[in-house]
Amino acid sequence: MNLDKLMSKHLSRYLDPSKAIPEETLQQLLRFLRSAPTSTNIQPNHFYVLATPEGKERLANNLGDFDNGEKILRASHAIILTTRVDLPESHVEAVFSKERADGRFPDLAQQELRESMNSDFLGFLGLPRMYGDENMNHWMEKQTYMVLGMTLMAAAELGVEAMPLEGFDPVCVDEAFKIRETGYTATVLMLLGYPDPAKVYSNPISRFESDQLFTFR
Numbered sequence: 001m002n003l004d005k006l007m008s009k010h011l012s013r014y015l016d017p018s019k020a021i022p023e024e025t026l027q028q029l030l031r032f033l034r035s036a037p038t039s040t041n042i043q044p045n046h047f048y049v050l051a052t053p054e055g056k057e058r059l060a061n062n063l064g065d066f067d068n069g070e071k072i073l074r075a076s077h078a079i080i081l082t083t084r085v086d087l088p089e090s091h092v093e094a095v096f097s098k099e100r101a102d103g104r105f106p107d108l109a110q111q112e113l114r115e116s117m118n119s120d121f122l123g124f125l126g127l128p129r130m131y132g133d134e135n136m137n138h139w140m141e142k143q144t145y146m147v148l149g150m151t152l153m154a155a156a157e158l159g160v161e162a163m164p165l166e167g168f169d170p171v172c173v174d175e176a177f178k179i180r181e182t183g184y185t186a187t188v189l190m191l192l193g194y195p196d197p198a199k200v201y202s203n204p205i206s207r208f209e210s211d212q213l214f215t216f217r
Contacts, residue, residue, distance in 0.1 A: 012161045013201070015193035017074040025158055026051075026077065029192070032154040033079075038143040040118040041095060041104075044087065045144055046184050048080035048177060059189075062176035064169025071165065076193035080173060082184035083144045087136055092122065144187045155192065165189040 021029075033047060050056050056078050060069035072078050084091065096115050105111040122136075148164060155162035166188055173179065173186040207213075 011163055012195040012199075013163070014071065014196045014199040015074045015076065015161060015163070015191060016196040017193075019076065019194040021076040021160055021192055021194075025160060026192075029151065029155055029158060029160065033147065033151050036147040036150045038147065039139070040121060041099065042087070042092075042122075042140070042143060043095060044084040044091075044140040045147060046082045046182065048082065048179075050078040050080070051076075058176055059173065062172045063167070064172040066167040066169065068165060068167045071163070071191060072189075074193070074196070075163075075191035077191075079190045079192070080177065080179070080186050081144050081148060081188050081190060082179055083137075083140050083187045084183055085137070085180070085185050086183070087122065087140065088183075092119070141187055148188055148190060151190065160192055161195050163191040165191055 030047075030049065038044065048055075050059055056072050056075065059078055059080065060072040063069060063072075096111075099105070099114075100108075100111055105114060152162045152164065168186070168189060170186040177186075179186055
């Protein structure tokens with residue numbers, strides 16, 4: 001990965017609608033998205049991959065008071081990253097069960113110890129796990145953004161432009177795709193494709209100086 005190139009470029013605001021991501025490349029990126037780590041391996045996400053014109057149009061037409069529809073329609077693919085609205089015991093048990101089935105830990109004693117530690121940590125965040133628990137919701141959203149950040153870097157490695165997009169009303173998106181009924185809510189969007197060469201930003205990026213951002217001890 002060319003870090004110098006990444007550090008000197010803007011995220012693309014407009015993608016080229018004539019260029020589609022090859023299916024093999026898309027599947028590589030989705031495999032990475034599935035494998036991205038989350039704290040305690042909690043995996044609080046579900047991803048809506050919009051590849052058809054109909055899917056992208058539904059999203060573009062249900063952003064609320066935000067005018068980002070054109071960006072979505074120009075993308076090769078759009079992904080709705082959703083997060084659980086609560087954390088029921090059934091989800092935690094499903095994580096533990098899958099870890100056991102996959103042999104994540106070398107023996108049962110280590111698995112049981114990790115399960116106990118993770119349960120204690122989740123309890124620290126605020127049990128009982130109830131809908132509307134802001135501390136738990138905020139923590140799960142942070143996991144979603146960690147997954148997003150890592151996937152943006154993976155997309156760059158694959159030569160794909162990935163644009164994060166927060167300009168939408170999650171209530172409208174939830175209603176359009178019936179997301180809330182599944183126990184999740186839309187958190188952030190990610191648009192995928194290739195930059196439109198006619199709309200590439202050439203101005204330099206603007207960031208604070210290092211002495212304003214780093215403290216060394």
